[in-house]
Amino acid sequence: MVEADAATRAAQLCDAAVAGDRLSLARLLTAVENRTAVAEAALRRLYPTAGRAHLVGITGPPGSGKSTLVAALIADARRAGRTVAVIAVDPSSPITGGALLGDRVRMQAYAADDAVFIRSMASRGHAGGLAPTTTTAAVVMDAAGFDLILIETVGTGQSEVEVAAAADTTVVVEAPEMGDEVQAIKAGLLEVADLVVVNKGDKPGAQRTAAQLRAMLVATAPRDDDAPRSPSRPRPKRPEILVTIAATGEGVPELLAALDRHRASGRVGESSAARLARAEAQVWAILGDRLRERLHQPTRAAATASLLADVAEHRMDPYAAADRLLKAIAEG
Amino acid sequence: MVEADAATRAAQLCDAAVAGDRLSLARLLTAVENRTAVAEAALRRLYPTAGRAHLVGITGPPGSGKSTLVAALIADARRAGRTVAVIAVDPSSPITGGALLGDRVRMQAYAADDAVFIRSMASRGHAGGLAPTTTTAAVVMDAAGFDLILIETVGTGQSEVEVAAAADTTVVVEAPEMGDEVQAIKAGLLEVADLVVVNKGDKPGAQRTAAQLRAMLVATAPRDDDAPRSPSRPRPKRPEILVTIAATGEGVPELLAALDRHRASGRVGESSAARLARAEAQVWAILGDRLRERLHQPTRAAATASLLADVAEHRMDPYAAADRLLKAIAEG
Numbered sequence: 001m002v003e004a005d006a007a008t009r010a011a012q013l014c015d016a017a018v019a020g021d022r023l024s025l026a027r028l029l030t031a032v033e034n035r036t037a038v039a040e041a042a043l044r045r046l047y048p049t050a051g052r053a054h055l056v057g058i059t060g061p062p063g064s065g066k067s068t069l070v071a072a073l074i075a076d077a078r079r080a081g082r083t084v085a086v087i088a089v090d091p092s093s094p095i096t097g098g099a100l101l102g103d104r105v106r107m108q109a110y111a112a113d114d115a116v117f118i119r120s121m122a123s124r125g126h127a128g129g130l131a132p133t134t135t136t137a138a139v140v141m142d143a144a145g146f147d148l149i150l151i152e153t154v155g156t157g158q159s160e161v162e163v164a165a166a167a168d169t170t171v172v173v174e175a176p177e178m179g180d181e182v183q184a185i186k187a188g189l190l191e192v193a194d195l196v197v198v199n200k201g202d203k204p205g206a207q208r209t210a211a212q213l214r215a216m217l218v219a220t221a222p223r224d225d226d227a228p229r230s231p232s233r234p235r236p237k238r239p240e241i242l243v244t245i246a247a248t249g250e251g252v253p254e255l256l257a258a259l260d261r262h263r264a265s266g267r268v269g270e271s272s273a274a275r276l277a278r279a280e281a282q283v284w285a286i287l288g289d290r291l292r293e294r295l296h297q298p299t300r301a302a303a304t305a306s307l308l309a310d311v312a313e314h315r316m317d318p319y320a321a322a323d324r325l326l327k328a329i330a331e332g
Numbered sequence: 333m334v335e336a337d338a339a340t341r342a343a344q345l346c347d348a349a350v351a352g353d354r355l356s357l358a359r360l361l362t363a364v365e366n367r368t369a370v371a372e373a374a375l376r377r378l379y380p381t382a383g384r385a386h387l388v389g390i391t392g393p394p395g396s397g398k399s400t401l402v403a404a405l406i407a408d409a410r411r412a413g414r415t416v417a418v419i420a421v422d423p424s425s426p427i428t429g430g431a432l433l434g435d436r437v438r439m440q441a442y443a444a445d446d447a448v449f450i451r452s453m454a455s456r457g458h459a460g461g462l463a464p465t466t467t468t469a470a471v472v473m474d475a476a477g478f479d480l481i482l483i484e485t486v487g488t489g490q491s492e493v494e495v496a497a498a499a500d501t502t503v504v505v506e507a508p509e510m511g512d513e514v515q516a517i518k519a520g521l522l523e524v525a526d527l528v529v530v531n532k533g534d535k536p537g538a539q540r541t542a543a544q545l546r547a548m549l550v551a552t553a554p555r556d557d558d559a560p561r562s563p564s565r566p567r568p569k570r571p572e573i574l575v576t577i578a579a580t581g582e583g584v585p586e587l588l589a590a591l592d593r594h595r596a597s598g599r600v601g602e603s604s605a606a607r608l609a610r611a612e613a614q615v616w617a618i619l620g621d622r623l624r625e626r627l628h629q630p631t632r633a634a635a636t637a638s639l640l641a642d643v644a645e646h647r648m649d650p651y652a653a654a655d656r657l658l659k660a661i662a663e664g
Contacts, residue, residue: 040651047649279643279650286654288620311611317379318611319372322618330662 010041017144032136046143053142057164058152060173065199069246076252083115085146089153131162132285165192166278169262173197176205193239201243342373349476364468378475385474389496390484392505397531401578415447417478421455421485463494464617497524498610501594505529508537525571533575
């Protein structure tokens with residue numbers, strides 16, 4: 001339940017953020033990252049007015065030039081008169097204090113442009129997981145009126161891929177000539193791609209990489225009789241492949257056009273499937289928080305702790321413990 | 333609930349696996365990966381006899397030589413007469429069919445040695461998350477009698493780090509002279525380290541890297557008055573730093589000794605804290621599965637789907653939806 005003063009504070013910040021105050025927006029996002037009562041009240045307030053922005057996930061292995069591509073997309077989107085927000089999921093730690101990467105610094109060129117808003121988020125330490133936090137941050141930016149929301153992640157871990165895949169459109173960025181281990185990572189990434197970009201198109205092997213990717217995608221393309229991966233998230237159609245040189249901006253207008261096409265393509269059930277999967281993940285994360293609260297409330301905390309100790313010491317199996325907790329939850 | 337024939341099948345496989353039949357062990361692990369009814373029955377059967385093995389997480393950025401180090405650890409552990417099981421979390425995809433990395437192939441030298449068991453697991457596509465699946469796989473290997481269980485992950489994503497950090501002892505592997513983005517990843521990894529290994533110790537800069545890490549760890553070492561990160565997983569003490577050359581085996585006996593020291597050190601509450609955190613994560617994952625089953629059971633599936641559609645279309649906020657589902661769960 002939301003406390004009254006949190007609700008008041010949230011209302012102030014939300015109204016100011018929607019009116020264009022960037023400091024209030026930044027404060028809301030901090031509340032979202034810290035999962036405070038203000039964040040809950042703000043989300044409830046802003047949620048009905050969100051759902052208008054185009055959420056684009058941008059992911060790929062280290063060294064593929066994702067951040068440079070994001071910077072180039074911002075430049076072209078601004079030229080087209082669109083407002084842009086970026087969530088950059090930083091692989092460095094909140095505790096040991098992560099380095100600001102070169103390209104992130106480059107993006108600060110937009111510090112004076114009110115139509116561009118860039119936010120770094122730590123990839124670790126989110127109580128309820130990275131994906132729900134990122135989704136909530138995007139809802140806040142969406143309600144604050146941004147047209148295009150770019151979610152940039154290093155696509156090397158499951159969480160990061162899930163974050164990118166929670167977008168309306170998922171772009172996987174590759175670069176020519178990457179190492180073996182990175183190649184292996186790539187295969188997993190391609191599954192979530194709506195668009196694949198071969199960046200650093202001026203490097204030797206770029207066209208060969210694009211051709212290899214095309215061949216790989218033909219080989220693994222879903223047939224009509226393939227079972228979908230999950231009811232709410234069917235496997236996407238074979239992704240389009242583009243070549244860019246983000247550093248010079250070459251191919252970037254074509255990428256922006258491809259993003260628009262993907263959004264507008266009106267593939268039956270697909271764009272709404274992304275929204276549905278996102279909604280489900282979000283509701284589920286909140287449900288998990290609520291349950292944790294219930295199980296750790298003062299009257300029940302000791303019983304929960306003793307049950308977990310029994311499992312840790314192998315006196316009770318984890319299924320038996322889960323069933324006991326489920327019974328406790330049902331009893332209110 | 334476990335069906336009778338699943339229980340019978342599980343009993344057969346468990347008895348055979350515990351008696352040393354590797355094919356049955358492999359089949360159990362496949363059941364664990366696919367989260368079948370057999371897996372649940374098997375875990376319930378094996379859990380009381382597990383808890384004896386030393387679980388060691390080995391993680392680090394791509395290119396640090398983790399797999400070579402794992403191979404070297406196997407060789408030295410075998411020389412000491414210990415049995416070893418390995419869970420290698422492969423970043424490649426189960427769908428597009430991941431590449432076998434060179435070092436994994438090298439490990440196949442042990443194919444004829446019954447005291448060594450190596451299992452690759454895909455890092456994606458686990459219904460309930462990678463960490464619970466890996467933990468369950470380790471319980472099965474533990475009950476099958478392996479002394480040392482090495483869990484190798486590419487430490488670039490939150491999930492992979494969580495997997496490694498769920499072990500009794502977590503080893504973070506670094507290599508000299510890594511790129512900027514990898515450096516940033518490293519900072520997050522160090523937080524979970526019980527031991528840090530600078531591998532490729534024959535490369536230029538190895539000693540400098542070790543010195544830098546020592547300085548970094550001194551700078552970020554927890555003081556006595558630091559609040560713990562969570563009640564069940566206090567921040568580890570400052571990790572020991574070792575230098576190895578995995579390719580030649582240099583420094584590996586010292587690493588094995590350090591692993592034993594860490595396990596035996598009997599730091600009050602710490603080793604049991606790792607077990608407690610693991611138990612909690614496992615119970616929580618099962619609880620999540622049970623709740624999902626309840627909400628998607630035939631009599632309730634339509635109501636759940638309609639609720640999620642309302643959230644996807646921004647007609648209802650996700651907190652309101654979560655509270656409705658919580659009410660439905662409590663009503664049984």
